[in-house]
Amino acid sequence: MDMIVPLNSLKPGEKGMVVNILGGAGARQRLVAMGLTPGATIHVIESHPFGPIILSVSGTRFAIGRRLAGKVMVRKL
Amino acid sequence: MMKVVALAGNPNVGKTTIFNELTGMRQHVGNWPGVTVEKKEGILEYKGEKFLVVDLPGTYSLTAHSVDELVARDFLLKGSADVVVDVVDATALMRNLFLTMEIFEMGLKNTVIALNKIDLAEKRGIEIDARKMEAVLGVPVIPLNAKEGIGIKELKKKIYEVAHRKTRVEPIIPRYDPAIEREIEHISTVLKHTELAEKYSLRWLAIKLLMRDEEVIKLVLRYLGSEKLNEIMGHIGEVEERYKRAMDLMIASQKYEFVDSLMHRFMRYRFEQGETFSDQLDRILTHPVYGLLALFAVFYLMFKFIFAFGMPLQGMLDDAFSSFGQWLAPQIASETLRGLLVDGVIAGVGAVLSFFPLVFLLFLVMAFLEDVGYMARAAVVMERMMRKFGLPGKSLIPLVLAFGCNVPAVMGTRTLDEEKDRIVTMLINPLIPCSARLSVISFLAGAFFKENQALVAVSIYAVAILLALLMAWVFSRFLVGGETSPFIIELPEYLVPSWKTVIIHSWERSKEFVKKAGTIILAGSIAIWYLSNYPSVIGSGRSYAERIGMFFEPYVRLMGLDWKAAVSLLFGIIAKENVISTYGVLYGSREAIINAMVPLQAYVLGLVTTLYIPCIATIGAIKAEAGWKWAMFTVVYMIGLASVVGIITYHAALALGF
Numbered sequence: 001m002d003m004i005v006p007l008n009s010l011k012p013g014e015k016g017m018v019v020n021i022l023g024g025a026g027a028r029q030r031l032v033a034m035g036l037t038p039g040a041t042i043h044v045i046e047s048h049p050f051g052p053i054i055l056s057v058s059g060t061r062f063a064i065g066r067r068l069a070g071k072v073m074v075r076k077l
Numbered sequence: 078m079m080k081v082v083a084l085a086g087n088p089n090v091g092k093t094t095i096f097n098e099l100t101g102m103r104q105h106v107g108n109w110p111g112v113t114v115e116k117k118e119g120i121l122e123y124k125g126e127k128f129l130v131v132d133l134p135g136t137y138s139l140t141a142h143s144v145d146e147l148v149a150r151d152f153l154l155k156g157s158a159d160v161v162v163d164v165v166d167a168t169a170l171m172r173n174l175f176l177t178m179e180i181f182e183m184g185l186k187n188t189v190i191a192l193n194k195i196d197l198a199e200k201r202g203i204e205i206d207a208r209k210m211e212a213v214l215g216v217p218v219i220p221l222n223a224k225e226g227i228g229i230k231e232l233k234k235k236i237y238e239v240a241h242r243k244t245r246v247e248p249i250i251p252r253y254d255p256a257i258e259r260e261i262e263h264i265s266t267v268l269k270h271t272e273l274a275e276k277y278s279l280r281w282l283a284i285k286l287l288m289r290d291e292e293v294i295k296l297v298l299r300y301l302g303s304e305k306l307n308e309i310m311g312h313i314g315e316v317e318e319r320y321k322r323a324m325d326l327m328i329a330s331q332k333y334e335f336v337d338s339l340m341h342r343f344m345r346y347r348f349e350q351g352e353t354f355s356d357q358l359d360r361i362l363t364h365p366v367y368g369l370l371a372l373f374a375v376f377y378l379m380f381k382f383i384f385a386f387g388m389p390l391q392g393m394l395d396d397a398f399s400s401f402g403q404w405l406a407p408q409i410a411s412e413t414l415r416g417l418l419v420d421g422v423i424a425g426v427g428a429v430l431s432f433f434p435l436v437f438l439l440f441l442v443m444a445f446l447e448d449v450g451y452m453a454r455a456a457v458v459m460e461r462m463m464r465k466f467g468l469p470g471k472s473l474i475p476l477v478l479a480f481g482c483n484v485p486a487v488m489g490t491r492t493l494d495e496e497k498d499r500i501v502t503m504l505i506n507p508l509i510p511c512s513a514r515l516s517v518i519s520f521l522a523g524a525f526f527k528e529n530q531a532l533v534a535v536s537i538y539a540v541a542i543l544l545a546l547l548m549a550w551v552f553s554r555f556l557v558g559g560e561t562s563p564f565i566i567e568l569p570e571y572l573v574p575s576w577k578t579v580i581i582h583s584w585e586r587s588k589e590f591v592k593k594a595g596t597i598i599l600a601g602s603i604a605i606w607y608l609s610n611y612p613s614v615i616g617s618g619r620s621y622a623e624r625i626g627m628f629f630e631p632y633v634r635l636m637g638l639d640w641k642a643a644v645s646l647l648f649g650i651i652a653k654e655n656v657i658s659t660y661g662v663l664y665g666s667r668e669a670i671i672n673a674m675v676p677l678q679a680y681v682l683g684l685v686t687t688l689y690i691p692c693i694a695t696i697g698a699i700k701a702e703a704g705w706k707w708a709m710f711t712v713v714y715m716i717g718l719a720s721v722v723g724i725i726t727y728h729a730a731l732a733l734g735f
Contacts, residue, residue: 021326025289026142027563032329033138034565035172039330045356048365051461052564059201060169061355063363063457065464065564 003076008053008069010044016074017041023071034062036072079129080240081157082121085149085180086164087173088135089569091193094223094578095164096132099233106585109148115491117585123233128240131158137172139179141292143494153183154277160239161188162232167198167205167220168570170344174336175329177214181248184278188248189217189235196222197570202348209343215247224575250280251335253328260287260316264309271300287313288325355570359454363568368458375451376477383438383481390434398427416610417603425602429595432482435512436590439481440583443474443489448574453566460564466546467553469493469562472502476545479509483691485590487698497559501552503699504711507691508545508718510538513653517686520657524671525679533680541687544718601651601693609648615662622647623663636681636723637731641673649686651693656686677735681727689719 010016018040021028035057036042045061046054052063064072082099086092096104100119109116117132133152134145141147153161163180165173180188192207211218217235221228238244252258264283268274273282273296285293286309298306317324361367402419409415446452452474460470475489486506490499510518522533608622609615615622626644633643641663649656664670674682690712691699700708 020322025323025325028323029138029140029142029288029325029329030563030565032326033136033140033175034567035169035175035333037330037333038326039333046360046363051365052363052457054359054363054457054568058169058171060172061359061568061570063453063460063564063566063568065460068563068565 004073005076006070007042007044007055007064007072007074008047008066010042010047010053010074010076012044012047015041015043015077017077018072019075020073021071022073023068027068027071031064031068031072035060036062036064041077042072042074079120079127080159082128082130082160082162082236082240083133083152083158084130084162084164085133085153085176086135086191087137087166087169087176089567090135090164090166090173091223092132092135092164093582094575095162095191095193095221095229095232096130097578097581098223098226098229100130102581104581104585106589114144114148121233121236123237126237128160128236136176138176139183140288141290144496145494147292153180153185156185158185159187160236161185162191162236163188164191164193167192167195168201168203170203170205170340171333171336174340175332178251178332178336181214181216181250182278182284183281186246186248187239188246189219189232189239190214191223191228191232192218192220193223195220195228196225202346203344204347205344207343213249213339213342215249217244217246249339251332253331253335256316256320257287257324257328257331260313263312267305267309268297268301273297273300284328286310288328289313353570355450355568358571359568362451362454363457365458365461368454372455372458375446375455379442379446380481383435383442387435387438391431394431394434395427398423398431402427416606420610421603421606422599424606425599426595429591429599432484433587433591436482436485437583437587439478439485440586441579443478444579444582444586445574448572448579450569450571453568456566457568464564466549468502468549469495469498469564471566472498475502475506476509479506479511481512483507483509483511483695484698485586487695487702488586488590490702493562495559495562497553497557498562500557500703500707501549503703503707504552504557504714505545505549507695507699507711507715508541508548508688510541510687511653513692514687516654517649517656518683521679521683525674525676533683537680537683537687540684540722544688544722548714548718596697605648605651605655609662632720635727636685636720637678637727638682638685638723642678642682646686646689649692650690653686653692656682677727677730680730681723684726685719685723688715688722690715 004019007016018036018038020038021031021036040057043056044053045056050066052065053069054061054063084092084096096117096119099121104117104119107116108114114134119130121128121130131152133149136146136149139146139150152158161180163177165177177190192205192210195205198205207218207220217239219228219232219235221232223229235244239246253261261280261283264286265279268279268282273279282293282297286297294306313324320327362371402423405423406415406419409418455473456470458470459473463470463472471493472490474492475486478489479486483506487503490502490506493499493502518534518537522530526533608625609620611621613619622644623640625647626640629643630640633639641660644663645656645659648659660670664673696708696712699711
C-alpha cells in the first residue's frame with residue numbers, strides 16, 4: 001500500500017520512510033543534516049496534540065515542531 | 078608559528094570534553110570576529126611542541142544557513158588548520174559521518190577521526206572495527222571514551238603525526254548518481270580556468286553551487302561574472318525540473334546512501350536495542366503535563382541550590398570588601414584619593430566580585446543540566462507555550478536565568494540558533510526582575526504593605542512577566558526581522574556529566590562575566606562616588622546627583638514621585654539594589670523613608686524600578702552580544718514602558734480612590 005502522508009500525522013509507534021521534504025531551503029537543509037533525508041526510516045516515539053513530536057532516526061532521538069514535521073512527507077511502513 | 082588543530086563535529090558528541098582533555102586548563106574563551114559565536118582556544122603540548130587547539134562550533138552540516146556553520150566552514154575552507162580532528166559519535170555514526178563527508182569534500186587532507194563514545198556504542202550492540210573504518214575512509218581513526226580519558230594519548234600522537242605529515246591521509250570522496258556527477262564535472266570544467274582553482278576544491282564548489290549555497294554563489298560570481306553563473310544556475314534548474322526534486326535534497330540523500338554503503342564494511346549491530354531508559358524518562362519529562370511539573374521542580378531546586386550556597390558567599394565577599402575599605406581609609410591622607418579608592422574602586426570591585434559566586438553557581442547548574450541532557454527536554458516542554466509569544470522553547474533558559482541576574486541571562490541567549498530569537502530574547506530579558514530588584518521589591522512591599530506584602534510583590538512580578546511576553550510578541554512580529562527558527566532539537570541520551578567539563582565551562586563563563594561586566598560596574602561605581610561628593614557631599618542638596626534629581630523631578634512627578642526618587646533611580650542604573658540604599662542616604666534612615674512616602678508611591682516606585690532601565694552591567698552585556706544599537710534601543714524602550722506603566726498606575730489608582 002502506497003500511502004504518502006506528512007510526518008505529523010503518524011501516531012506513536014508508527015514508522016515511515018521519508019520520501020520528500022517540502023518547504024524552504026533553510027528548514028530543509030536543517031532536517032537533512034540531522035538525518036531526516038529521503039530514504040531514512042523514522043520511528044515516532046511520542047506525539048501529543050499541539051506539541052513537538054518525538055522521533056527516532058537511526059538510533060538518535062529528536063524533537064521536531066509540528067509545523068516542520070508537516071513538511072516531511074513519509075511513506076507509512 | 079604554532080601549528081593549528083581544529084576540532085569539528087556535531088553537537089553533543091563530546092567535543093568539549095576532548096578539547097579539555099587535550100588542552101587542560103590552558104584555554105581562552107572569546108568570540109569569533111564579528112559574530113556572537115563562542116570561540117574556544119587552548120594549547121596542547123606534545124613531545125615538547127605546542128599546538129593551538131581551536132574548538133569549532135558544533136554543527137550538523139556545513140551549509141551557509143547558520144552563523145555557527147559558516148564560522149566552522151570558513152575556518153576549514155581557508156586552510157587555517159594544520160590538523161582537523163573530526164569528532165564522531167560512535168552511537169550515531171550515520172549522521173556524524175554525513176558531516177565527515179562534507180569535510181572530506183572540501184578537499185582537506187589532514188583529517189583525523191576521533192571516534193568517541195565507543196563504550197556506549199558497545200552497550201548498544203554497535204560493533205565498529207576501527208582498523209577497517211580507517212581503511213575504508215582513508216583517514217586515521219582513533220577510538221575514544223573521552224570522559225574516562227581513554228584514547229586521548231593515542232589521539233595526541235596521531236595529531237602530531239598528521240601535523241608533521243608522517244601519516245598518509247587520503248580521504249574517500251562521496252560519489253553521486255551519474256546525472257549529478259555530470260553536472261559536477263560540467264561546472265568544474267567551467268571553473269577550472271579561474272583563480273578559484275588554486276584556492277578551493279573545484280568539486281566542492283561545484284557541489285555547493287548545485288545546492289544553491291548563497292555564499293558560494295557570491296564567491297563564484299566574483300570570479301566568473303554573472304553571465305556564466307546564470308548559465309550554470311539555469312542548467313541546474315532544468316535538472317531539478319527533470320527529477321522533480323530540489324538538488325540539495327538529492328545530493329544530501331545520496332550522500333547518506335554513500336555513507337550507508339561504507340558503514341556496512343566496518344560496523345554491524347550485534348543486537349537491536351529496543352526502548353532505552355532515556356526513552357522511558359522522556360515519556361515523563363517531555364509530557365505536556367508531567368513534563369511541565371518536572372520543569373518547575375527542576376528550576377525550583379536550581380534556585381534553591383544557587384541561593385543556598387551563593388547568598389552566604391556573596392555576603393562574605395561583600396563584608397570582606399567593606400572591611401578592607403574601612404581598614405584602608407584611615408591610611409590614605411588625601412581625601413579625594415581616599416574617596417575615589419574606598420567608595421569608588423573598592424566598592425565597585427567588591428560589587429563585581431560579590432556577584433561572582435551567584436554567577437558561577439548559575440552557570441554550574443546550567444552546564445550540569447545541559448551535560449545531563451535535560452536542557453533539550455526543557456526546550457521541548459516550553460516550545461508549546463513560548464511559541465505563542467514568538468519565542469522558541471529554548472529561550473526559556475536565558476529567561477529563567479534572568480530571575481537570578483540578567484547579565485549571564487543575556488550571555489545565555491547564545492544558545493539560541495537564530496539571530497532573531499537571540500535579539501528578541503535579549504531585548505525582553507531585562508524586564509524579568511533579577512535578584513537585585515527582588516531586594517527592592519521586597520523592601521518596599523515589607524515596609525509599606527505589611528498585610529498584603531506577598532500579594533504586592535507577586536503583582537509586580539506578574540506585571541513584569543506579562544509585559545515581557547507582550548513585548549516578545551510585539552518585537553518578534555513587528556521589529557526584529559528574520560526567519561522564525563524551525564523547531565528541531567536532538568534529545569541526547571541522558572548521561573552522567575563529566576565534572577571536569579562542567580566545572581571548566583562554568584569557570585570560563587563566569588570569568589568572562591567578571592571581565593565584561595566588571596569594567597562597566599567599576600566605572601559606574603566611580604561615577605556614583607563623584608556625582609554624590611561633588612561639588613558638595615550628598616544630603617546637602619548641592620551635589621550633582623541631587624541637582625540631576627531635581628532636574629528630572631517634573632517628569633517623575635507624573636508618576637507621583639519626587640526628586641529623591643529620581644536620584645535613587647539614577648543610581649539604580651548602576652545596580653538596582655542602589656535604589657533603596659540611595660534613599661537611605663538621602664533620608665538618613667530607613668524609618669524616614671517610610672514616613673516620607675504613601676503606599677501608592679512606594680508601589681509605583683517598585684514597579685518603575687523593576688521596569689525602567691537595565692542596569693549598567695546588563696546594558697554592557699547586550700552591547701557585547703548584539704551591539705550598541707540594540708543596547709540603546711533596550712534602554713529607550715524600557716524607559717518608555719516604565720513611564721507609561723508608572724503614569725497609568727499612579728493616575729488609575731488615584732482615580733479609584735487609593
